Amino acid sequence: MNTPTSPTSPTEQLLGLSALLTPIELDWQHRAREFAATRIAPTIDDDYEREVFRRELVPELGALGMLGMHLTGHGCAGAGAVSYGLVCHELEAADSAWRTFVSVQGSLAMTAISKYGSEEQQASWLPRMAAGEAIGCFALTEPDGGSDPAAMVTTAVLTDGEWVLTGRKRWIGLASVADVAVVWARTAEGIRGFVVPTDSPGFAATNIAGKLSMRASIQCDVELGDVRLPESAMLPGAAGLAAPFSCLGEARYGIVWGAMGAARASLDAAVGFSRTRMVFGAPIASKQLIQHKLADAFVEYEKGMLLALHLGRLADAGTLTPEQVSVGKLNNVREAIAIVSSMRSVLAGDGITSAYPVMRHAANLEAVRTYEGTDEVHTLVIGRALTGLAAFR
Structure with missing residues (x-):
């Protein structure tokens, strides 16, 4: 069973992110982590293998307030952007499918109805969607x-x-x-x-x-x-197109946090494995090349998390721009893919089995890299912001 990171893992201790979070944000994180550990992790390998989406979990997410949680009114929680990001982070540490669900339900469909719908449309759909009664x-x-x-x-x-x-x-x-x-x-x-x-x-x-x-x-x-x-x-x-693009921006923001969840799960799996895997009479964690890989992965993970937190604080202040979200999506997905690949090599042959979540995260991240804007599109968005010249056509 692949369990998301514990609060006392070496990764979290070294990162120290909790010192930068409010009690409300920590509460959202802990609730999402508990849900991921108890409701997603026990079955996710089998679900992935058999292509099963567990619809019965949707009302549970609704009861936790995690559907459309960044919206206000009509049964939505009205949570802050950092809180929403932390939920995405924890769900994707279990599997990208569940962060994707929260993104599609809340950041895309519910946001479109909330921002642009009539009062009748909002009243008809948002309470049921927030509760997980409608998808x-x-x-x-x-x-x-x-x-x-x-x-x-x-x-x-x-x-x-x-x-x-x-x-x-x-x-x-x-x-x-x-x-x-x-x-x-x-x-x-x-x-x-x-x-x-x-x-x-x-x-x-x-x-x-x-x-x-x-x-x-x-x-x-x-x-x-x-x-x-x-x-x-x-x-x-x-x-x-400004309306759907606005909704896509909300979903891309969640990916900035979520991709680092997949990276964290893979890094922690590799750290744990390296401390017990014996080669040449010693754990491989004692070897310089292994420590080099782990340290490099952690440094990029920490950068990604601090970038996500920075964007979250900008979002909560109402100043986050689409171009800044493109920076986060491009960097964090790209670095998550590199981290997961490197951690697979630490796990060696065991890394390609379902005993560890790494290959599952590697495969999922390839889809995450493509949807809500490819690397190429986000590169051109950033280039346009820097130069004032569009290179899309």
Whole structure:
């Protein structure tokens, strides 16, 4: 069984992050850690192997206040950005699938409805989603336009007082188990968002098979075959791509913390292994090359955590920019992948087995690297911020 880091692990003692956190933030962290250790860790290896998403855990996360926790009102906890980040960190230390779930539910679907929905839409969906009684998804990406949502071809046409949605979406997390989808489509007035109950005729979600990453999560192809909706289904406050981009920024922020959770779990596994693995009459932890790998990994982990905390403090102050989130996502996912790879080498042959979480985290992080903006996209976002010149086209 792969248990998330204990509060007294060498990694946490050396990091000393708890001294920089408030009692409320620590409480959120400890609750998320307990949930990860008792409800996710005992079954995650089997869930990953069999591609099982445990929907029964969703109401438990709701009862803990962790769904849409950064939002206020309609049953949401109104927690701070650092608290939310710490929850993401602990969940991803168990498995990326569960941080992804919290991101899709809270940062994407619930945030879209909270920020841009009508009072009726908010009252209808947010309390149930916060409680984990309803699951949401966020349908933006299309088969031929992952990094270029402006090229979307899904359309919404207003006909006789109804919106008719037609098109396809791909890599839509949770769509086949969702109760509601926030769907983005091109209208005569530009790109708009729509609240779509997934039992609407013409809405079909199919799980994507053959995944070698994020196997305890669900990603789908979505078909919109003349889905008919009332005029009130449109999100009234969402006009253009700025609205979905705002939601994506919330999810990317969670990744900044979450990726370091996967790195932490892998680092702690390697530290523990190295202290007991005997080679040439001594534990490998006593060898200089092993200590070099562990020390390098920890230094990058500490940098990543301090960057996450810095961005969290900016978010709580209301000054965090999208470009700063791009720095965090690019750096922390990239460094997490490097840390996990290095720790796999410390574990040697055992590192490729499910006795340790490292290969599972390595595979998951490849998906995390791609979604919510690839390395290339975030590099160009940062380059534009530095130079004032866009290099996307």
